[in-house]
Amino acid sequence: MRVLIVSAFKDQGGASIAAKRLFKSLKEDVDCQMLVQDKNVEYLMFSCNEKPLIRFINFITNNLEKLYLRLINKPKHNFSFSFFGSFGITKMINSFNADIVNLHWVCNNTLSIRDIKKIKAPVVWTLHDNWPFSNGIHTDFPLKKDTTYHYPELKNDGLWFFYKKRLFDLKKNLYIVGPSKWISSKSELSLIMNDRKHFHIPNPIDTNEFRPLSENNFKNHLNLDEHTKLILFGANNPLTDENKGFSLLAKALKKMKTSDYKLIVFGVEDEVPDKLKTCLADAILLNKIDDNNFLNQIYDLSDIVVVPSLHENFSNTILESFSSGKPVVAFGVGGNAELIEHKINGYVAIPFDTSDLAKGIDWVLENQNKIDFKNLTRSKAKNLCSQKVISKKYIELFNQILIEDLNQ
Secondary structure, eight states: OOOEEEEEOSSSSSSHHHHHHHHHTTTTTTTEEEEEOOOSSOTTHHHHHHHHHHHHHHHHHHHHHHHHHHHHHOOOOTTTOOOOOTTTTHHHHHHHHOSSEEEEOOOTTTSSTTGGOOSSOOEEEEOSSSSSSSSSSSSOOOETTTTTTOOOOOOOOOOHHHOOOOOOOOTSSSEEEESSSSHHHHTTSSTTTTOOOEOOOOOOBTTTTTOOSSSSOOOHTOOOOOOHHHHHHOOTTTEEEEGGGGHHHHHHHOOSSSSEEEEOOOOOOSSSOOOHHHTTHHHEEEOOOHHHHHHHHHHOOHHHHHHOOOOOOHHHHHHHHHHHTTTTEEETTTTTHHOOOOEEEEEEEEOOHHHHHHHHEEEEEEEHTSSOOOHHHHHHHHHBBHHHHHHHHHHHHHHHHHHHHHOO
């Protein structure tokens, strides 16, 4: 079986990390290759942007869309038309002669909505946000009104929405995979994808790469007291990306009963905003961590990981934490509650309630010596999301689709 995974990036953002991990899982069992935009690639990855002329054309078309989004007052970071794709990409995809093409996050001028129907092989689309089944919105971020949050209704209207639906309808052998049951249900209810077959397969995690360590001297390196509780929070741009929820975490920390703790924040690339400097005065700030061995050490030395995101599909941070044997406190949004079992291997806080988030952090820290969090979280990651488990599920799905395709 030949499988081609298509992703805009190979390691930029949660969707591309999940795609890359699936690629590494599948290539152990089948002939799997990966097509990305990046010029410098690894493993059996190929780039659709290697030729200078193609890079120039893609640069122009990508910026034309961004300019148009600005003119019609659409948020360029949370909305895509994807009218243009990478020049010649469908020809490149078809040249692989894959039995299955597995799409992931393919915006940012990677694949246009007109390209989907041109792919000859059956397509399995793994959802990482709302874009495949929405009018162009990637994420339905909750909107703040006074002191409460509410989710806006996804709009299923407009000429572009129906044009997109019409084009997608032309691709008959298109199947949908939701890493979380939450996003699968949203897609099943959408007008664009409601007639497609949906399957639920979580994102994979390498449980050998992220694991509890028998020896970790990094705490001494940071000159930390061994009795100090370490609270870990991190993401890409965790302090400036409002979706990551640091403002809510900061409020929750002030409400905790526990006072003997140290906050570690990783992924910090931008300068710390002035309004956050006071509450981060005693925190340990780490830059973006590309080395998973080092990241594993950070997870391992922490006592608890907090994921206060306003929106999540199937969190890589929770997967990495569980695989490293660490309990997680997170808001009950998206697929978080599908991983975290409330008051068993972590705590699912009432969405955006900072008092309950604080209560959850206190609960985990108070029960560290009473509950075997290491085995509970680790077993969850291994049984539900290990590379071997997820690879087997995808291969079974691919075989099922190929049989159906032959019988049509």
